[in-house]
Amino acid sequence: MRQFTFTLVCSSALAWASVASAADDIRLGGTGGALGTMRLLADAYEKFDRGAKLSVLPSLGSGGGIKALLAGAIEIAVSSRALQDAERSQGAMALEYARTPFVFATAAATKVTGINITDLAGIYSGKIRNWPDGTRIWLVMRPERDSDSALIRNISAEVRAALAKARERPGLFFAVTDQECAMVLEKHPGSFGPSTLGQILAEKRKLKALRINDVEPSARALAAGRYPYYKSLFIVTTSKTPQAARRFIAFVQSKAGQDILGQTGHVVPPFGPTAHAPR
Structure with missing residues (x-):
């Protein structure tokens, strides 16, 4: 199919x-x-x-x-x-x-500004299901062979294992295209999923790119090697x-x-x- x-x-x-x-x-x-x-x-x-x-x-x-x-x-x-x-x-x-920061994004109204790699693995594995204020995390997945999934797997062995576990979780939404992913992330408070800074800015998306390990996902940070x-x-x-x-x-x-x-x-x-x- x-x-x-x-x-x-x-x-x-x-x-x-x-x-x-x-x-x-x-x-x-x-x-x-x-x-x-x-x-x-x-x-x-x-x-x-x-x-x-x-x-x-x-x-x-x-x-x-x-x-x-x-x-x-x-x-x-x-x-x-x-x-x-x-x-x-x-x-x-x-x-x-060109290169653009690969980011994890959420709806602009979500009251969170950043995560660390341990949080990232926890969100995908299902160990973390709510943001600190209690809002449910609405996880948006991408197809296994999509380039976003390849990037996520490459972050760490812990994240790779968590992503594999996420694919076994029932009820998660899979976005086929980058535009569908961005639209779903915008729509749901507490959402969480991959995007790029380039897409968010060019399409004027109402999304917040989260800091990772307290590093802002900016083009300047990427160019300097601070955001990897x-x-x-x-x-x-x-x-x-x-x-x-x-x-x-x-x-x-x-x-x-x-x-x-x-x-x-x-x-x-x-x-x-x-x-x-x-x-």
């Missing part, structure tokens, strides 16, 4: 992209967490190059975006994971254009990527593009000392 659903979603997205191509020169899609910032970059680029037209598709996921790129349905894919060997063998090429948890973001192309798309990628790497990335919680190359990316 999971494979059927994935195929159906990708097929629908490819069909949507084919229709959109009649009016748009550059079609971009992929991981949901990058789309808010990409829309801001696209808007700025269209003002810079009046002849350019960009269409940012709804979330396809990293794998779905790369699949659409290789099928010729879009010109640029964005991914939150490195390329797989099979994707490289089909001609995909990746450029890491981050998500890498990649632009994926092929040798067939048209010049119009390559000009937009050059804009993303320009000072104007990097200013937008900086304003939305991203660190741009060259990257400083950081620690926890997916393995």
